[in-house]
Amino acid sequence: MTATKGLEGIVATTSSVSSIVDGVLTYRGYNIDDLAEHASFEEVAYLLWFGKLPTKAELSSLLSDLSDYASIPEALVSQIKLYPKDLNTMAALRSAVSALALYDESANDMSREANVKKTIKLQAQLPTIVAAIARIREGKEPIAPLKNVSIAHNFLYMLTGKEPAEIAVKALDKALVLHADHELNASTFAARVTVATLSDIYSGVTSAIGALKGPLHGGANEAVMVMLSEINGKDDVDRYIQNKLDNKVKIMGFGHRVYKNGDPRAKHLQKMSYELGQMNGDTTLYDMSVRIEELVVSQKGLKPNVDFYSASVYTMLGIARDLFTPIFAISRVSGWTAHILEQYEDNRLIRPRAEYTGPVHQKYVAISSRI
Ligand SMILES: CC(=O)SCCNC(=O)CCNC(=O)[C@H](O)C(C)(C)COP(=O)(O)OP(=O)(O)OC[C@H]1O[C@@H](n2cnc3c(N)ncnc32)[C@H](O)[C@@H]1OP(=O)(O)O
Numbered sequence: 449m450t451a452t453k454g455l456e457g458i459v460a461t462t463s464s465v466s467s468i469v470d471g472v473l474t475y476r477g478y479n480i481d482d483l484a485e486h487a488s489f490e491e492v493a494y495l496l497w498f499g500k501l502p503t504k505a506e507l508s509s510l511l512s513d514l515s516d517y518a519s520i521p522e523a524l525v526s527q528i529k530l531y532p533k534d535l536n537t538m539a540a541l542r543s544a545v546s547a548l549a550l551y552d553e554s555a556n557d558m559s560r561e562a563n564v565k566k567t568i569k570l571q572a573q574l575p576t577i578v579a580a581i582a583r584i585r586e587g588k589e590p591i592a593p594l595k596n597v598s599i600a601h602n603f604l605y606m607l608t609g610k611e612p613a614e615i616a617v618k619a620l621d622k623a624l625v626l627h628a629d630h631e632l633n634a635s636t637f638a639a640r641v642t643v644a645t646l647s648d649i650y651s652g653v654t655s656a657i658g659a660l661k662g663p664l665h666g667g668a669n670e671a672v673m674v675m676l677s678e679i680n681g682k683d684d685v686d687r688y689i690q691n692k693l694d695n696k697v698k699i700m701g702f703g704h705r706v707y708k709n710g711d712p713r714a715k716h717l718q719k720m721s722y723e724l725g726q727m728n729g730d731t732t733l734y735d736m737s738v739r740i741e742e743l744v745v746s747q748k749g750l751k752p753n754v755d756f757y758s759a760s761v762y763t764m765l766g767i768a769r770d771l772f773t774p775i776f777a778i779s780r781v782s783g784w785t786a787h788i789l790e791q792y793e794d795n796r797l798i799r800p801r802a803e804y805t806g807p808v809h810q811k812y813v814a815i816s817s818r819i
C-alpha cells in the first residue's frame with residue numbers, strides 16, 4: 449500500500465453534480481460561464497439538487513419554500529446571543545448549524561423526501577444564521593428575513609435592515625452562483641464522508657463548514673483581505689509580495705489542486721471587482737489585486753483562484769472581512785447538500801486505508817520501568 453499525499457489525483461467517487469475537465473467547470477453539464485452570465489443562484493441550487501434547470505412554476509415553488517423556511521428558531525437566536533462577541537464567525541456558524549438539528553424534528557428522518565426538505569431548509573436558514581451572527585456580535589438585534597426576495601437580496605437586507613442596491617444584489621447573486629459547487633473539494637468530501645456513515649444531513653453540513661473554514665480552502669478569501677489590508681496602497685505591493693515570495697510564504701488566493709492553467713471562476717470575480725471599483729469611484733483594491741496577480745504569475749506561475757478577487761468584491765459591497773467565508777458557505781451549502789443527496793442515493797461507507805509508517809514489534813513496558 450502506498451499513500452498519495454493529499455490524495456492528489458485519486459478518483460474517490462463518481463458524481464453527476466459537477467465536473468472539472470480540462471479546466472472547464474460545469475454544474476450538471478452546464479458551463480459555469482453560461483450560468484454566471486444568465487442564471488440566478490436559486491436556479492443553480494435547483495439545478496444542483498434536482499439535475500435540471502427549473503421551469504417557471506418549479507422555480508416559483510422553490511422561492512416560496514425558501515421564503516417559508518428562512519426564519520430560524522428563537523432558541524437558536526438566544527444561543528447565538530450567548531456566544532462571545534469576539535467570536536470566529538465560521539466557528540459560530542459551525543456551532544449554530546450543528547445546533548439547528550436539535551430544533552428539527554425530522555433531523556434523523558432518512559427518507560429522500562425529508563432530506564430534500566432539510567436541504568431547502570438549510571439553504572434558506574444559513575443566510576439568516578450568518579446575518580444573525582454578524583449583528584449579534586455587534587450588539588444588535590437580528591433582522592427577520594423578508595418574504596419573496598432572492599437569497600442575495602435577503603442576506604444583504606438582514607445585515608443592515610436597509611434595502612440593498614440592485615447592483616449589490618446582482619453582484620452577490622453572481623458570486624453565489626460561482627461558489628455553489630466544485631466537484632470533490634475538501635469540504636464536499638468531508639460532507640460525503642460524514643453522511644456515508646448514514647449520519648444525518650446536519651452532521652454532513654457541519655463537517656463541511658469545519659473543512660471550509662481553513663485558509664487552504666474557503667478561509668483563503670478572508671486571508672486575501674488580510675493581505676490587502678496589510679499592503680500600504682498600490683505602490684507598496686511589489687515590496688510586500690516580494691518579501692513573502694522571498695520568504696517562501698504562500699500568497700493567499702493563488703494556486704489550486706486541480707486547475708493548473710487558471711480557475712475559470714476568477715475572471716468573473718475580477719470583472720466584478722473592476723466594475724464595483726469604477727462604480728464606487730475607487731479602484732485601489734482592484735489595482736492592487738491586478739499588480740499582485742502580475743507578480744505571482746510571473747514569479748511563481750500561479751494563477752488566482754476563486755477566493756482572490758472575491759475579497760475585493762465583498763469589501764466593495766461593504767461586507768465585513770470575517771463574513772467572506774460564511775458567504776462562501778451560504779452558497780456552497782447548495783453543492784454540499786446536492787452531494788449529500790447523491791451519496792445517500794447509492795451509499796457505501798467511505799473508509800480508505802493508511803500506509804503505516806510507525807514503529808513495529810514494540811514490547812509493552814510496565815510503567816514502573818519506563819524512562
Ligand atoms: C476555494 C478554494 O479552496 S481555492 C484554494 C484556496 N486556497 C488558497 O488560496 C491558499 C493558497 N494556495 C495554496 O495553499 C495551494 O495552492 C492549494 C492548497 C490551493 C493547493 O495546494 P496543493 O495542490 O497541495 O499544492 P501545494 O501546497 O503542495 O503547492 C505546490 C507548490 O506550489 C507552491 N504554492 C502553492 N500555492 C502557492 C501560493 N498560493 N503561493 C506561493 N506558493 C504556492 C507551494 O509552496 C509548493 O511549492 P514547493 O513545491 O516548492 O514546496
Ligand SMILES: O=C([O-])CC(=O)C(=O)O
Nearest residue numbers: 629630632633634705754
Ligand atoms: O476544489 C477545490 O479544491 C477548492 C475550490 O476551488 C472550491 O471548493 O471551490
